Amino acid sequence: VVEGDLSFTQDGFPVFFHDDTVDRTSDGTGWLNKMDIMEVKKLDVGMKYGVPGIRVPSLREVIAFIKQQELFLLLDLKGTPKETVPVVRDLFKDDPTLYDQVAAISFYPDVIHALRVADPQILCGISCYSKEFSYHSDG
Numbered sequence: 001v002v003e004g005d006l007s008f009t010q011d012g013f014p015v016f017f018h019d020d021t022v023d024r025t026s027d028g029t030g031w032l033n034k035m036d037i038m039e040v041k042k043l044d045v046g047m048k049y050g051v052p053g054i055r056v057p058s059l060r061e062v063i064a065f066i067k068q069q070e071l072f073l074l075l076d077l078k079g080t081p082k083e084t085v086p087v088v089r090d091l092f093k094d095d096p097t098l099y100d101q102v103a104a105i106s107f108y109p110d111v112i113h114a115l116r117v118a119d120p121q122i123l124c125g126i127s128c129y130s131k132e133f134s135y136h137s138d139g
Contacts, residue, residue, distance in 0.1 A: 001071065001072045001073075001074060002062075002066060002071050002072070002073050002074070003073075003074040003076060003105075004016045004018075004062060004073070004074075004075065004076065005017060005018045005076045005078050006059060006075055006076065006077050006078060006079065006084065006087075006088070007032055007033070007078050007079065008032075008033060008079050008083055008084075009032065009033065009035055009036055009037045009039075009040050010033055010034050010035055010036050011036045011037055012083065013036075013037035013040075013058065014058065014059035014087050015032075015037070015040055015056050015057065015058050015059065016056065016057045016058070016059065016061075016062050017032055017040075017056055019032070020032060020033070022035070022040075022043055025045050025048065026043040026044060026045045026047075026048070026056070027043060027044045027047050027048070028042075028043045037058075040056050041055055041056065042055075043055065043056055059087070059091065063091065063095070063098070063102075066101060066102075067097070067101065071101075072101055072102070072103070073101060073102045073103070074102075074103055074105050074125075075088070075102055075103065075104050075105065076105050076106060076127065077104055077105070077106040077108070077111050077112070077115070078106070078108075079111070080111070081110055081111050081113075081114035081115075084111055084114075084115070085111070085114045085115050085118050086118075088104055088115055088122070089115065089118045089119050089122075092119060092121070092122055093119075099121055099122065099123070102122075102123075103122075103123040103124065103125060104122055104123070104124045104125075105124070105125045105126070105127050106126065106127060107126075107127045107128065109126055112124045112125070112126055
């Protein structure tokens with residue numbers, strides 16, 4: 001199982017990137033959603049970890065990889081329902097084999113709800129922090 005975060009560039013391009021800014025994990029600085037896809041594709045996300053030359057993957061590149069490697073993907077949706085749902089819905093519509101290989105998850109119930117309304121066949125889940133389900137006062 002592979003888990004990754006779906007984020008969007010300023011020009012609406014879906015990419016796999018965890019942070020809101022590119023500072024921590026790349027050789028660049030700034031907000032991911034303020035960069036266009038050409039700027040994001042120039043970032044090196046391997047250099048800080050001793051593996052230079054690794055670029056931010058697009059959603060389509062990640063899908064091709066998980067299919068080739070026969071992996072299951074937990075797709076963590078970070079955008080708004082308006083930007084995220086059409087992209088994910090169309091991804092499954094274009095490739096129905098993904099229903100058996102990808103599940104959409106999010107910390108944002110409105111995103112998951114909108115996705116389920118758009119396509120009830122997509123396997124979905126809600127992410128949460130452990131303290132949200134703890135009966136212990138210390139989390």
